[in-house]
Amino acid sequence: MTPAQDITGGVNTLARTVSNSLNLSTSPNLSFHSPPSTFRQPPPGSTNALSTASQLAKQLKPFDTKDIKVLLLENVNEAGIDILRGQGYQVEAIKSSLSEDQLIEKIRDVQVIGIRSKTKLTERVLKEAKNLIVIGCFCIGTNQVDLQTAAQQGIAVFNSPFSNSRSVAELVISEIIALARQLTDRSMELHNGTWNKVSKGCWEIRGKTLGIVGYGHIGSQLSVLAESMGMNVIYYDVLTMMSLGTARNVASLDDLLAEADFVSLHVPATSETKNLIGAKELAKMKDGSYLINNARGTVIDIPALIEASRSGKLAGAAIDVFPHEPAGNGDYFSNDLNSWTKDLVGLKNIILTPHIGGSTEEAQSAIGVEVSTALVRYVNEGATLGAVNMPEVNLRSVTVDKEDDVRVIYIHKNVPGVLRQVNGILLHHNIDKQMSDSRGEVAYLMADISDVKEGEIRDLFQSLQELSCKFTPKLGVTRLLICNSVYPNESSLLDAGIECSVARLPIEADARGGHI
Ligand SMILES: NC(=O)C1=CN([C@@H]2O[C@H](COP(=O)(O)OP(=O)(O)OC[C@H]3O[C@@H](n4cnc5c(N)ncnc54)[C@H](O)[C@@H]3O)[C@@H](O)[C@H]2O)C=CC1
Numbered sequence: 001m002t003p004a005q006d007i008t009g010g011v012n013t014l015a016r017t018v019s020n021s022l023n024l025s026t027s028p029n030l031s032f033h034s035p036p037s038t039f040r041q042p043p044p045g046s047t048n049a050l051s052t053a054s055q056l057a058k059q060l061k062p063f064d065t066k067d068i069k070v071l072l073l074e075n076v077n078e079a080g081i082d083i084l085r086g087q088g089y090q091v092e093a094i095k096s097s098l099s100e101d102q103l104i105e106k107i108r109d110v111q112v113i114g115i116r117s118k119t120k121l122t123e124r125v126l127k128e129a130k131n132l133i134v135i136g137c138f139c140i141g142t143n144q145v146d147l148q149t150a151a152q153q154g155i156a157v158f159n160s161p162f163s164n165s166r167s168v169a170e171l172v173i174s175e176i177i178a179l180a181r182q183l184t185d186r187s188m189e190l191h192n193g194t195w196n197k198v199s200k201g202c203w204e205i206r207g208k209t210l211g212i213v214g215y216g217h218i219g220s221q222l223s224v225l226a227e228s229m230g231m232n233v234i235y236y237d238v239l240t241m242m243s244l245g246t247a248r249n250v251a252s253l254d255d256l257l258a259e260a261d262f263v264s265l266h267v268p269a270t271s272e273t274k275n276l277i278g279a280k281e282l283a284k285m286k287d288g289s290y291l292i293n294n295a296r297g298t299v300i301d302i303p304a305l306i307e308a309s310r311s312g313k314l315a316g317a318a319i320d321v322f323p324h325e326p327a328g329n330g331d332y333f334s335n336d337l338n339s340w341t342k343d344l345v346g347l348k349n350i351i352l353t354p355h356i357g358g359s360t361e362e363a364q365s366a367i368g369v370e371v372s373t374a375l376v377r378y379v380n381e382g383a384t385l386g387a388v389n390m391p392e393v394n395l396r397s398v399t400v401d402k403e404d405d406v407r408v409i410y411i412h413k414n415v416p417g418v419l420r421q422v423n424g425i426l427l428h429h430n431i432d433k434q435m436s437d438s439r440g441e442v443a444y445l446m447a448d449i450s451d452v453k454e455g456e457i458r459d460l461f462q463s464l465q466e467l468s469c470k471f472t473p474k475l476g477v478t479r480l481l482i483c484n485s486v487y488p489n490e491s492s493l494l495d496a497g498i499e500c501s502v503a504r505l506p507i508e509a510d511a512r513g514g515h516i
């Protein structure tokens with residue numbers, strides 16, 4: 001498992017598991033990822049936003065937000081786009097994903113990027129993203145982002161941990177019935193003019209056993225739905241999870257494969273789940289059983305599946321995700337993408353869908369709102385609640401009675417002595433409130449300081465940047481968020497000697513060596 005995958009596959013899941021079973025809330029992370037949560041935070045600045053003191057909250061802005069440039073790829077839902085445009089950000093929305101080279105061209109210019117499961121934000125791409133401060137994954141999976149490199153560059157990553165879980169679970173239910181009744185083959189035959197009324201090899205699902213691999217948000221939701229339709233549910237997970245209904249945990253993947261009539265995969269893409277189901281595992285499945293994959297294309301060894309289907313070992317399969325997927329709608333699904341495509345499409349009772357597990361109106365608008373809201377809160381207020389690669393830090397709002405407050409955000413390498421040095425720089429101002437937390441090698445400090453004269457901002461900023469230069473390898477990103485009423489626009493910052501808007505400062509500083 002790469003560290004990046006470890007961050008999302010391991011920590012988040014563990015956090016949720018612990019919060020489920022113990023009902024503890026030792027960190028914002030724990031409660032945020034808990035399934036019962038109905039997390040829907042309104043955009044910053046909206047009338048009912050944030051804290052109990054919301055009536056008195058003063059809106060923070062990095063600068064004239066018309067200058068925030070956002071690139072959205074892969075057809076992000078309008079509900080999300082509207083929130084970003086509503087903030088005055090410049091939003092470019094593209095329906096497909098981009099090739100790595102096209103992406104590099106585009107990403108250099110933007111502070112915010114929104115993607116879905118297809119766009120790969122690799123180390124190479126991120127190294128070119130000199131202005132980027134935040135990534136929004138408008139989906140569940142974050143395996144397409146090099147989370148560690150992003151964190152090392154001070155770029156926060158947000159996702160939507162469960163807004164499309166129900167949509168995936170419902171799709172799986174439909175696939176179980178469709179496979180059991182050979183529905184898609186019958187439909188295709190009739191589309192081609194052939195009447196073929198058969199009952200041989202067609203089954204009810206009542207009383208059959210569903211084996212769920214990965215009992216997280218989607219797996220556990222599926223468990224409840226399948227049981228309500230009379231199926232017996234068994235599951236296997238690397239973590240100890242709470243069984244829902246009468247679902248039964250089995251000790252190993254092998255036990256599950258040996259017992260299940262239907263096997264449905266709901267694990268993240270990690271190095272451990274690569275080819276989780278290959279020839280060896282297929283051989284352990286019951287004769288005439290069914291395999292369903294709505295997780296990630298890397299989880300099944302497809303040539304082995306093709307072989308198991310041809311031999312009759314598998315009575316059917318449903319595949320929604322593929323190792324290589326087309327960039328956008330209308331693109332070809334051919335051997336050019338995956339060398340075995342022609343063999344796969346020629347098989348009987350195989351349902352193939354174009355990665356639509358989470359593609360419902362409900363899921364996409366909910367994801368649009370959730371992720372855009374998180375992006376706005378991060379850009380405008382520095383809050384990292386829900387971030388998948390950064391410590392989760394938030395402070396209550398700056399209130400209207402605070403005339404000259406500045407919010408300092410300092411993302412730095414997690415080494416001894418930094419806080420002392422930062423507070424030394426902030427020494428001449430009252431620190432109204434401050435929070436710091438770390439995750440791995442990255443630490444995140446947020447402080448609201450008062451009585452800051454306009455002319456002092458530059459010195460503060462430069463001192464923090466100089467501190468950043470001391471780290472080897474360098475990790476130190478400063479963002480200053482300003483109360484609108486005090487420093488209303490970019491020109492006043494220019495007057496204060498700051499060459500560009502505050503949110504861009506840390507990135508500009510990159511060229512001067514303050515930011516890796
Ligand atoms: N087809 C589609 O459109 C969609 C696909 N997905 C995929 O589904 C995956 C699962 O989503 P959620 O249920 O929300 O994730 P989750 O994180 O809530 O649950 C995943 C579960 O898998 C378990 N797990 C990890 N490695 C395992 C292994 N080797 N063996 C057994 N269990 C293992 C984890 O402990 C966890 O309980 C996502 O990571 C994403 O890749 C998610 C949404 C839509």
Ligand SMILES: O=C(O)C(=O)COP(=O)(O)O
Nearest residue numbers: 116117118139140141358
């Ligand atoms: O949420 C996920 O992880 C998914 O796989 C859905 O991805 P999509 O938004 O359809 O690209």
